[in-house]
Each structure stands twice: as structure tokens, then as C-alpha cells.
Amino acid sequence: MTTRDLDMPVTPANALTLGDAVLRHLVYSVGKDQSHAVERDWCVALSLAIRDLMVDGWMDTTRRIYKTKQKRVYYLSMEFMIGRLLEDAIANMGLIKEAKEFFGELGLNLSDILNSEPDPALGNGGLGRLAACFMDSMATVGVAGIGYGIRYEHGIFRQSFQDGWQLEEPEDWLVFGNAWEFQRPEVEYSVEFGGSVQRDNTGKMIWTPSERILAGAFDTPIAGWGGKHVNTLRLWSARSAEVLNLHQFNQGEFMAAAQQQVLAESITKVLYPGDHTAEGRELRLKQEVFFTSASLQDILRRFRLDNTNWNELPQYAAVQLNDTHPAIAVPELVRLLVDKHGLEFVESFEIARATLHYTNHTLLPEALEKWPLELFERCLPRHLQIIREIDNLFAAEVAAKYEGKNVDPMKAIDPHHGGWVRMGNLAFIGSSHVNGVSALHTELMKQTVFKDLHEIYPDRILNQTNGITPRRWLYECNPLLADLITETIGDAWVKDLEHIAALAPHADDKTFRKKFAAVKAENKVHLAAFIKQQTGIVVNPTSLFDVQIKRIHEYKRQLLNALETMALYNAIKEDPSAGWTPRVKIFAGKAAPSYTLAKLIIKLINDVAAKVNADEDVGDLLNVVFLPNYNVSAAEELIPGADLSEQISTAGFEASGTGNMKFALNGALTIGTLDGANVEIKDHVGDDNIFIFGMEADEVARRQQEGCQPWMTVSETPRLQEVVKQISSGFYSHGDTERFAGVVDNVLAHDYFQVTPDFDAYWETQRKVDAEFKDVDNWHRKAILNTANMGWFSADRTIRGYAKDIWKALPDEG
Ligand code: 26W
Numbered sequence: 090m091t092t093r094d095l096d097m098p099v100t101p102a103n104a105l106t107l108g109d110a111v112l113r114h115l116v117y118s119v120g121k122d123q124s125h126a127v128e129r130d131w132c133v134a135l136s137l138a139i140r141d142l143m144v145d146g147w148m149d150t151t152r153r154i155y156k157t158k159q160k161r162v163y164y165l166s167m168e169f170m171i172g173r174l175l176e177d178a179i180a181n182m183g184l185i186k187e188a189k190e191f192f193g194e195l196g197l198n199l200s201d202i203l204n205s206e207p208d209p210a211l212g213n214g215g216l217g218r219l220a221a222c223f224m225d226s227m228a229t230v231g232v233a234g235i236g237y238g239i240r241y242e243h244g245i246f247r248q249s250f251q252d253g254w255q256l257e258e259p260e261d262w263l264v265f266g267n268a269w270e271f272q273r274p275e276v277e278y279s280v281e282f283g284g285s286v287q288r289d290n291t292g293k294m295i296w297t298p299s300e301r302i303l304a305g306a307f308d309t310p311i312a313g314w315g316g317k318h319v320n321t322l323r324l325w326s327a328r329s330a331e332v333l334n335l336h337q338f339n340q341g342e343f344m345a346a347a348q349q350q351v352l353a354e355s356i357t358k359v360l361y362p363g364d365h366t367a368e369g370r371e372l373r374l375k376q377e378v379f380f381t382s383a384s385l386q387d388i389l390r391r392f393r394l395d396n397t398n399w400n401e402l403p404q405y406a407a408v409q410l411n412d413t414h415p416a417i418a419v420p421e422l423v424r425l426l427v428d429k430h431g432l433e434f435v436e437s438f439e440i441a442r443a444t445l446h447y448t449n450h451t452l453l454p455e456a457l458e459k460w461p462l463e464l465f466e467r468c469l470p471r472h473l474q475i476i477r478e479i480d481n482l483f484a485a486e487v488a489a490k491y492e493g494k495n496v497d498p499m500k501a502i503d504p505h506h507g508g509w510v511r512m513g514n515l516a517f518i519g520s521s522h523v524n525g526v527s528a529l530h531t532e533l534m535k536q537t538v539f540k541d542l543h544e545i546y547p548d549r550i551l552n553q554t555n556g557i558t559p560r561r562w563l564y565e566c567n568p569l570l571a572d573l574i575t576e577t578i579g580d581a582w583v584k585d586l587e588h589i590a591a592l593a594p595h596a597d598d599k600t601f602r603k604k605f606a607a608v609k610a611e612n613k614v615h616l617a618a619f620i621k622q623q624t625g626i627v628v629n630p631t632s633l634f635d636v637q638i639k640r641i642h643e644y645k646r647q648l649l650n651a652l653e654t655m656a657l658y659n660a661i662k663e664d665p666s667a668g669w670t671p672r673v674k675i676f677a678g679k680a681a682p683s684y685t686l687a688k689l690i691i692k693l694i695n696d697v698a699a700k701v702n703a704d705e706d707v708g709d710l711l712n713v714v715f716l717p718n719y720n721v722s723a724a725e726e727l728i729p730g731a732d733l734s735e736q737i738s739t740a741g742f743e744a745s746g747t748g749n750m751k752f753a754l755n756g757a758l759t760i761g762t763l764d765g766a767n768v769e770i771k772d773h774v775g776d777d778n779i780f781i782f783g784m785e786a787d788e789v790a791r792r793q794q795e796g797c798q799p800w801m802t803v804s805e806t807p808r809l810q811e812v813v814k815q816i817s818s819g820f821y822s823h824g825d826t827e828r829f830a831g832v833v834d835n836v837l838a839h840d841y842f843q844v845t846p847d848f849d850a851y852w853e854t855q856r857k858v859d860a861e862f863k864d865v866d867n868w869h870r871k872a873i874l875n876t877a878n879m880g881w882f883s884a885d886r887t888i889r890g891y892a893k894d895i896w897k898a899l900p901d902e903g
Contacts, residue, residue: 107191108187108194111138111191112134115134118133119134123195128202132203135179136178136268139178139179142182143182144310147310149319150317150318159898160233160405160406161405162234162407162896162898163234165384165411165415166216166236166411166412166415167216167238167414168216169217170211170214170218170721171209171212172209172221173209176203180560181315181316182312185199207262208262209244211244213360214640215555219450222562223887225558225561226558227313228312228314232320237324237380237383238380239360239380240307240325241357241360242358243261246259247260247718248718248719249718250695254688255688257682271308276305278303279302279303279304279330280301280302280303280378280382282375282469283300283467284300286474296470301330302328302329302330302353302356302375304327305325306324307324307325307326325357329350329353333346333350334349356379361373363682363683371464374465377417378469380415385425388406389430399426402443406444410445410446410448410520411450412448412451413449413458413513414458416512416513417512419476419519420475420479424471424475426440435482441519445519446895447520447522450744452741452742452744453742457511458513459503459509459511459513462507473510476502476515480501483499483500483501483518484496499541513539517546522551522894523539523549524891526553526554526765527555527746528552528768528769529764529765529768530744530765531551551894551895553894554766554769554882555747555766555882556747558883558884559582559583559586566724566725566726569611569612569729570609570612573608574589579591586880587886588880591877592876593877593878596873606866609730610630612729613631616727616731619727620675620714623716624715626698626702628709628712629671631671632709633858634732635672635674635675635732635735637650637735639748640678640680641688642687644738644739645737645738647676648832648835649847649848650737651690651694652813655697655816656811658697661707669710669859672710672859676716677723677727678719679718686835690832693832698713724748724751728752728757732758733759733760736765737762737847737851738761738762739764740764740785740786740789741786742764743764745766746765747766749766753774753876756869757872758779758780758872759774759779759780760851761781762781767781774875774879775874778871778878781854793841803837808849809845813836816833
């Protein structure tokens with residue numbers, strides 16, 4: 090096989106061309122001949138052909154790591170939002186051109202084939218996408234990384250709208266099988282729950298669990314740029330230790346006979362099962378324990394292959410906990426060392442603490458996990474004992490350093506308020522490094538949620554600002570811009586995004602600006618077609634494309650955007666000839682199924698869209714679109730076509746954001762608050778090339794503490810007041826005055842996320858955007874400077890930071 094478009098040494102195991110390999114797989118793996126093959130068959134055949142190529146690099150990488158005893162990095166995450174894998178793999182192997190030509194000759198279109206791959210719905214938000222970008226970057230930079238997570242059969246729900254309301258349906262990305270994974274039936278671990286703990290006559294604690302679930306491994310190879318270094322994503326699937334109760338079955342009790350199996354398998358059915366019921370909460374806790382325990386058992390097994398000294402574990406393994414979801418790793422690792430391998434408790438805790446590291450992704454109190462003691466006692470009695478011992482050890486450590494310090498608020502267990510296990514505190518106490526995901530977020534962590542713990546361990550918290558992979562988020566999703574950049578400055582930027590800085594001087598070149606503008610224009614035509622295909626709404630591709638795509642959450646303030654949209658609608662209606670900049674407001678995102686207010690905000694935006702889009706007075710001056718089922722593939726369509734990126738969270742609440750980086754890299758200008766990584770984006774792209782508005786984090790915090798009166802603010806903000814009146818009077822709900830009472834009440838009575846005090850600043854800044862967009866050439870100059878100055882936001886830079894400061898696992902650059 091040859092690699093024609095990039096000079097990369099991918100050496101195949103056999104001498105087939107890519108086309109021959111695809112045709113062989115079509116016949117012998119898919120079992121179809123060419124004349125009967127449909128797009129999905131071609132997709133599977135192509136995936137298998139590419140996978141074959143990756144396997145050589147995969148085995149080489151694994152052999153090299155074993156031989157050199159390179160330190161391994163284990164990334165434990167509830168979510169891996171990897172997106173479609175085929176295009177990414179072809180790109181990494183340098184075979185895009187060859188694949189295009191092969192299908193072209195058959196009269197087929199490569200992008201149709203790529204689009205027939207289901208999008209693995211194994212994530213929900215930025216945390217999951219970050220894990221996927223990190224997998225790409227670890228492989229590119231040469232870190233020996235293994236991702237560990239859950240192979241959800243149904244992943245996150247599929248979103249559709251019924252009369253504007255969000256509907257949730259099960260995702261079934263696995264129905265046609267998964268060409269990328271290798272099942273490893275021999276890699277299986279038992280994860281236990283329930284039962285009781287007794288002390289035996291030697292004083293040892295013996296846990297007799299009441300439930301046993303088996304975790305089976307499925308491996309997906311993840312190739313870095315160039316395909317030389319290939320890492321593994323290992324996802325666990327649950328099955329019952331008891332296959333089928335044959336006795337019950339033979340008695341005709343078919344349902345009862347399968348019950349064990351159904352219960353066990355429920356653990357890996359869906360991502361984020363509803364947690365408004367006790368059963369749902371218990372299932373979620375079990376999911377966390379399930380994948381964390383299986384992963385740690387696997388890590389210890391691998392370590393033991395060539396090492397007998399447990400104290401050396403931290404020298405060869407670093408385990409990164411992606412938020413608190415795998416925080417049970419702290420007592421679980423101690424348990425495995427003490428109960429299974431006979432180590433002493435204190436020594437085990439030292440080993441665990443030196444091996445584990447914890448990333449915090451949110452300061453929102455409701456997202457900092459805590460579990461009722463009662464639930465823990467019932468499901469994890471041995472772990473609870475160990476956590477108590479850890480708390481005692483921690484208290485002793487503090488007492489030795491600081492006399493009279495009250496440790497109770499810092500302990501993992503909170504015996505008050507009914508009794509809780511605080512997973513954030515547990516993760517902090519049991520890790521050697523704790524990191525935030527942007528400079529501001531890390532600072533706020535030190536001042537708020539982990540203030541006390543930070544005082545005790547001042548060196549433990551550090552920052553690693555998030556990043557994104559430029560392969561997926563520019564090279565693959567935006568081929569027109571990628572080609573223009575490569576044609577202008579060469580292709581070194583794909584492997585090392587810092588090289589993109591060479592584009593900056595071209596911002597002053599009129600011819601280049603024209604080319605850049607032409608690329609954006611074509612991407613917008615493409616996006617307009619996508620919008621029409623998904624929603625039926627026709628938009629004008631020359632309008633300003635204003636995009637807010639992310640989970641729906643109050644702190645992200647889609648409501649602020651919606652309210653401004655309604656105010657703009659009023660203003661346009663009042664004077665349609667006032668020289669408005671035509672705009673398309675594009676929204677996408679899922680609301681958690683039990684998050685009533687977020688779902689009501691979706692309904693409001695859909696109702697506004699219906700009214701505004703049908704209004705002939707307004708025409709192209711304003712359109713509103715809510716795209717259903719936001720996922721990685723949708724983001725890849727939307728981001729290249731955006732002019733304006735909405736990053737308008739209440740300052741202090743968005744830990745980092747990574748969508749903000751994707752947009753700026755693709756030449757969209759940001760309208761945003763000084764929150765999360767926006768602060769650092771502003772520092773890189775320059776104050777003149779970003780639209781910053783609104784209160785800063787300290788002012789927000791002050792107002793929240795003082796308790797402000799939103800209705801007063803509304804009465805002093807006439808545009809907002811009019812909009813609120815309209816919503817309450819049923820203007821957007823066919824006279825139904827009740828429908829949006831929840832939204833109105835939120836804005837007027839609580840407004841915890843400070844929509845009202847930021848409204849005017851947001852409105853004014855949007856009008857500045859309108860004015861600046863009219864000077865098209867200058868707008869593109871700014872857009873180019875955004876793209877050129879985003880080099881630092883590569884996830885490769887982030888991974889090198891983790892490798893150096895946290896994992897002490899500097900990549901093998903050879
Ligand atoms: C308790 C359950 C739970 C699970 C997931 C609560 C919250 C989540 C989020 C979806 C976590 C998340 O995605 N956080 C985001 O992480 C990104 C990567 O660091 C940041 O860029 C975002 O600011 C942060 O919201």
C-alpha cells in the first residue's frame with residue numbers, strides 16, 4: 090500500500106493496495122460482492138482494511154513499550170466521546186487521497202461512506218471529548234497511554250424534538266457490530282458488591298460479597314499522527330457470572346432464569362442512567378466501581394508480568410482519574426494491595442497516592458459527586474472501611490503538621506446531614522497531583538472547593554489548560570481550510586500546531602484574505618445544506634452564522650442567547666430597514682433527561698424559531714435553528730461554517746470549555762465572558778480579535794453572595810423587560826401563559842446564573858459584532874489571526890504538560 094498524500098512510512102503487512110485490501114474485506118469479511126454492497130458494507134470493508142494497517146504499528150508499539158519498560162499512563166474515564174473513527178484513522182495513516190481515488194474510480198463518494206459509520210455515543214460533554222482528544226494526542230506525542238472506560242451498549246440517548254420538546258430515545262450504535270474493536274474474551278475480571286466483612290482469627294478483614302459481575306475487555310487501537318505509535322482504548326462490558334439458571338429454565342421459569350444476566354448487563358447499558366430514583370443512583374455507583382475495579386486489576390496484572398516490588402508501581406504506572414467518577418480507585422487500589430496481595434495498609438495507601446492523579450472539571454456543587462453512606466455501606470462495605478482508615482491516616486497527617494486544625498470538613502466521609510461519602514475530597518486525599526483545566530478554574534479551585542485541602546497540601550494543585558486535537562478539529566473536519574493553510578505555510582502544523590503561527594503575517598495579505606474568505610463561504614454553503622437536510626429550514630449562507638453548541642445548562646446561558654434573540658426580533662420588527670446584519674442563530678445540545686428547566690429552554694428556543702422563521706417581515710434578517718441530536722459528527726459539520734462562537738457562561742462556572750478552542754482554530758470569532766479558557770484564548774488571539782463582555786468571576790461571586798433582585802434589574806433593562814412580558818403573555822406559546830412560567834420565574838425570582846445583569850452588555854456587544862461583520866475584509870483579518878494564534882491550544886501541548894508535571898512519563902520521541 091502506498092501513501093501518496095503525506096510522506097509517512099506506513100509499511101503494510103502485505104503488498105496489497107488499499108483498494109485491493111478493501112475489496113478482499115468486502116468479500117471475505119463482510120460477505121458481499123461489489124454489485125450488492127451498500128455504503129455500510131463499504132464502510133466496514135474500508136475500516137477493516139485500515140485497521141489491518143494499524144495493527145502492525147499497534148504490535149510494534151506494544152513490543153517497544155514492554156522492551157523499554159516505558160512508564161504507562163492509564164486514563165480512567167466514564168466517557169470517551171471518540172466520534173467516528175474511520176476518517177480519523179485514514180487521515181492518521183496518510184491515506185485520504187488514496188481512499189478518495191479508489192472510491193472515485195468505483196463511482197462512489199468517500200464522504201458518503203464515511204458518514205455511514207455510526208457515531209459512538211460514549212460521552213456527554215467536554216469531559217468525554219477531552220478524553221478522546223487526549224487519546225489522539227498521547228498516541229501522537231508517543232506517551233504509552235491506555236484509556237479505560239465503559240463499552241455502553243446504548244451510550245447517551247438520541248435526541249429528537251416532538252412539537253419542540255426534547256424526546257430521548259436509545260442510541261444503538263452497535264447494532265451493525267463495531268469494526269474497530271477486538272474482543273478479548275480471555276481478559277476478564279470479577280467485580281464484587283454487597284455482602285459483609287468479617288475479621289478472621291489472624292485479624293485480617295475478609296469480605297464476602299453477595300454479587301459478582303464479570304468485566305470483559307474490548308480493545309480499540311488508537312493511532313497517532315503518522316501511525317507509528319498506536320495506543321489502546323480498552324472498554325469494559327458487563328456480564329453475569331451465572332450464564333443462565335438452567336434449573337429455573339427447565340422449570341419453565343424463563344424470565345427468572347435470565348434475571349441475573351439482565352441485572353448484570355444493565356451496568357453497561359447506558360451512559361448516565363436517570364439518577365432521580367434510588368435504583369438509578371445505585372446503578373451509577375456500580376458503573377463507576379465496575380470499570381474502575383476492572384481497570385485497576387488489569388493494571389496490576391500488567392505490572393506483575395515483570396515486577397515483584399509493589400513499591401515500584403508508581404515508577405511504571407500513572408493513573409489519571411478523569412473527574413471523581415473513578416475516585417473509588419483510591420480505596421479500591423488500597424483494597425487490592427492489602428486484601429489480595431497482602432501488603433500493609435499504610436504502605437498500600439502510599440503506593441496508591443503516588444500512582445493516582447485527579448483532574449477536576451467543575452466547581453458546580455451538584456456535580457461534585459457524593460454518595461449516601463447507607464448506599465456505600467450496602468454496596469461496598471469493605472471500601473467504606475478502607476475510606477474510614479484513609480480518613481484516620483489523613484487526620485493524623487494533618488495533626489502532625491498543624492495543631493488544632495479542624496479536619497472534619499476535609500475528610501472523605503461527612504457523618505452529618507444523613508451521612509455522605511465526598512468523592513472530591515477522597516480523590517484529593519488519595520492523589521499526588523490534582524489539576525484544574527484552565528488557569529482561572531485552577532485558581533478558583535484553590536480559593537473555593539479545595540481551599541482547606543490546598544492549605545494543607547500547597548503543592549498538590551496545579552493547572553493543565555485543556556487542548557484539542559488539530560487532526561480531527563481542523564485537518565479532518567475542515568479540509569478546505571486545512572488545504573489552504575498547508576498550501577500557504579506547509580503541513581508541519583498538523584503534527585505540531587505551534588507552526589500555525591506562520592499564518593499570522595498572511596492576515597495582512599489581501600489575496601490570502603480573499604482565499605480565506607472563499608473557504609469560509611464554501612463551508613457556510615455546506616452548513617446551510619446540512620441545516621436544511623436536518624431541519625428543513627432554509628438559511629441564507631451569506632448571513633452571519635452565530636453558533637452555540639454544547640450541553641444545555643443554566644450556567645452556559647443558552648437562555649441569555651435566546652433572550653437576546655427575542656429582543657433582536659423585536660428591534661427588527663420595529664424598524665426592518667435599520668441596516669441590520671442578517672443573522673442565523675444556531676443552537677444544538679442535549680439536556681439531561683431529568684433537567685426540567687434545561688428542557689424547557691429547548692422548547693422555548695424551538696418556539697421562538699417557529700415564530701421568527703415564519704415571519705415574512707423579518708425574512709433573512711433573522712433565522713433561528715435548533716439542530717437535533719448534537720454529537721461529535723454534528724460538531725464537525727457546524728464548526729467550520731461558524732462566523733461567531735458563543736462562549737457566554739456565567740463567569741466562574743465554565744471550567745475551561747474546549748468548543749471555544751475548536752471554533753477559534755477554525756476562524757470563528759468568539760463572543761464570550763472572561764470564563765474558563767476564554768481568558769487564555771483572549772490572551773493568545775489578542776483583545777481586538779475577540780468580543781468580551783459582562784461581569785467577571787469575582788463580581789459574579791459577590792452578587793451571588795449578596796443576593797440581588799433580578800426583577801429590579803429587569804425593570805431597568807427595557808429590552809429585556811419587553812421580552813419577559815411577551816414570554817409571560819404567551820407571545821411565543823399561542824397564548825399559553827403557563828408554558829414558560831418556569832423560565833420567567835427563573836429569570837425574575839432567582840437568576841442564580843446572572844442572566845439579567847449581563848443582558849445589556851451582551852446586547853451591546855452583539856451590535857458591535859453586527860457592525861464589525863459588515864466590514865467583511867477586516868472580519869476575515871481577525872478570523873485569520875484567531876486561527877494563527879491558536880497553536881498553544883493543541884492537546885499535544887496539554888499532554889506534554891501532564892507527562893512532564895504529573896505523570897513523569899516523558900514521551901518517547903523516537
Ligand atoms: C455527576 C455527573 C456528571 C457527569 C458529567 C456531572 C457533570 C458532567 C459533565 C458533563 C462534566 C464535563 O463535561 N465537564 C466539562 O469538562 C470539560 C473538559 O475539562 C471542560 O472544558 C468544561 O468546561 C466542563 O464543563
